[in-house]
Amino acid sequence: MISFEQVNKKYHDKSALVNTNFHLKRGDMAFLTGHSGAGKSTLLKLIMLMEHPTSGKIIVDRQDLGRLKRAQIPAHRRKIGLVFQNHQLLMDYSVFDNVALPLKISGYNERDSSRRVRAALDKVGLLDKEKLLPQVLSSGEQQRVGIARAIVNKPKIILADEPTGNLDPALSTEIMRLFQQFNQVGVSVLIASHDLELIQRLPHPVIQLNQGRISGPPSLMRQ
Amino acid sequence: MAFFKPRQAHNASRSQPESPSKRWLREHKEVVVSSWGQLWQTPFANLLTWLTLAIALTLPAGLLLLLSQAQHLGQQINQSSHISVFLAPYASLEQGQFITQQLELRPDIAQATYISAEQALIDFKASSGLNDILASLTENPLPATILVEPANAFVGTDAIAKLAVQLRQLDQIDQVLVDMAWLDRLQALLDTSERFTYGLSLLLAFGVLLVVGNTVRLQIESRKQEILVIKLVGGTDAYLRRPFLYAGFWAGLFAAIIAWIILQLGTSFLHPSLLLLAQSYQSDWQLQGLSGVGSLILILTSCGLSVLGASLTVGRQLRLIEPK
Numbered sequence: 001m002i003s004f005e006q007v008n009k010k011y012h013d014k015s016a017l018v019n020t021n022f023h024l025k026r027g028d029m030a031f032l033t034g035h036s037g038a039g040k041s042t043l044l045k046l047i048m049l050m051e052h053p054t055s056g057k058i059i060v061d062r063q064d065l066g067r068l069k070r071a072q073i074p075a076h077r078r079k080i081g082l083v084f085q086n087h088q089l090l091m092d093y094s095v096f097d098n099v100a101l102p103l104k105i106s107g108y109n110e111r112d113s114s115r116r117v118r119a120a121l122d123k124v125g126l127l128d129k130e131k132l133l134p135q136v137l138s139s140g141e142q143q144r145v146g147i148a149r150a151i152v153n154k155p156k157i158i159l160a161d162e163p164t165g166n167l168d169p170a171l172s173t174e175i176m177r178l179f180q181q182f183n184q185v186g187v188s189v190l191i192a193s194h195d196l197e198l199i200q201r202l203p204h205p206v207i208q209l210n211q212g213r214i215s216g217p218p219s220l221m222r223q
Numbered sequence: 224m225a226f227f228k229p230r231q232a233h234n235a236s237r238s239q240p241e242s243p244s245k246r247w248l249r250e251h252k253e254v255v256v257s258s259w260g261q262l263w264q265t266p267f268a269n270l271l272t273w274l275t276l277a278i279a280l281t282l283p284a285g286l287l288l289l290l291s292q293a294q295h296l297g298q299q300i301n302q303s304s305h306i307s308v309f310l311a312p313y314a315s316l317e318q319g320q321f322i323t324q325q326l327e328l329r330p331d332i333a334q335a336t337y338i339s340a341e342q343a344l345i346d347f348k349a350s351s352g353l354n355d356i357l358a359s360l361t362e363n364p365l366p367a368t369i370l371v372e373p374a375n376a377f378v379g380t381d382a383i384a385k386l387a388v389q390l391r392q393l394d395q396i397d398q399v400l401v402d403m404a405w406l407d408r409l410q411a412l413l414d415t416s417e418r419f420t421y422g423l424s425l426l427l428a429f430g431v432l433l434v435v436g437n438t439v440r441l442q443i444e445s446r447k448q449e450i451l452v453i454k455l456v457g458g459t460d461a462y463l464r465r466p467f468l469y470a471g472f473w474a475g476l477f478a479a480i481i482a483w484i485i486l487q488l489g490t491s492f493l494h495p496s497l498l499l500l501a502q503s504y505q506s507d508w509q510l511q512g513l514s515g516v517g518s519l520i521l522i523l524t525s526c527g528l529s530v531l532g533a534s535l536t537v538g539r540q541l542r543l544i545e546p547k
Contacts, residue, residue: 050546
């Protein structure tokens, strides 16, 4: 589903990713770990086309990202549900409107949109909070709104950047369980996290980044 | 407030899939409604923008209005212009009347009126108030005159000049007088004003583009977070551009309405003094407000310029906001 071939990314003279190869198969779930600055965010940004690689090839859902034109980027991003550490909710949108945003831009009509938003909110257990503004929610709830927004469009891939960064262990476990549930219905999931304790308790392969160099189980690494 | 915020449905729509054109229409309808609602979130700031735009529109529109009507007045005066043909002192009354009759037969002359030397003196006495001096003269210094009014098809300055040359060549005619100079001056003045107005219109149209562009730039700046998130969840440029273009459209529409009101007020304010001016030229000319067509042109120009100003800015500004 996501594959990196000899990908390098340099910022000025500093290398953020060096000769990165990996392959996340359709329906797989994996963690991406490493110190801050190890290149986790860079890797996710490359998948989202927020950055372009200095060299190498990235293929997402059989599409070579290097060949995408600017106008094709939105369609690419719609395949991916992105969850942020700071959840990136719009504070003057209600919970419902935040979650409805990806549907709105995809041109769903009101009826289909409402049905899907409520299903997504139900999934993360926030159906009763749809009319509230995000600032009155706890940070765990806000994170779950962010997750509902990421899944509402039924993406093929979910990327999460430190989704449990600000949460206590109980909430973190709960969030991870949500991701596992999406994975069980066939969504490919890649989660960047430095919460090693939590990651090691879960039965998913771990990719490690250390100063831009990648390592991990052979099932994920390409030659 | 949220610029791109979806509207909540109050009733469920039909469930069959939409055609692309229906979807396009629905999406535009939604943006029309939401951008209209957005206007009233910051009414004061918007009003200031509209007033600025309205002033930039009123100046050239007002000048163009005045100019087009002054040209109309110029034509009227041109039409009422006549040629004074002074007969030679030796020409008799009969000869004068004969020449007048001959002139009337010409196709390029609408009317020729014979004024005898005696009649001219009486008229002059009445209008000049120089009775005493004129009474002291032993003989009438004024010649007999034929007032020639060119036919309608021959009213242009060139045609009148040509007619005057022909009249000058006739027998028993001393002098032919056409007061063309002031007509030429009027035309030159109108031409100059016209060029000035077009130049000013061009400058102020550019001003409208800048004002709308700057307003949109500020709006985009204040919605940076919203735009970033929309880009990350896959919003297209067209989707992001739409509300700003409609915001430009509304600004243009309201500016045109305000400009229209200012123009109507201005017209009725100028009307009495212009009426006096027109009357002094024996013209029944009246300053008209904007016609229906004129109003439509004002609105279309204003909306067009505003949407253009918005679209010139919005594409560039949106490219500057990329998720990092």
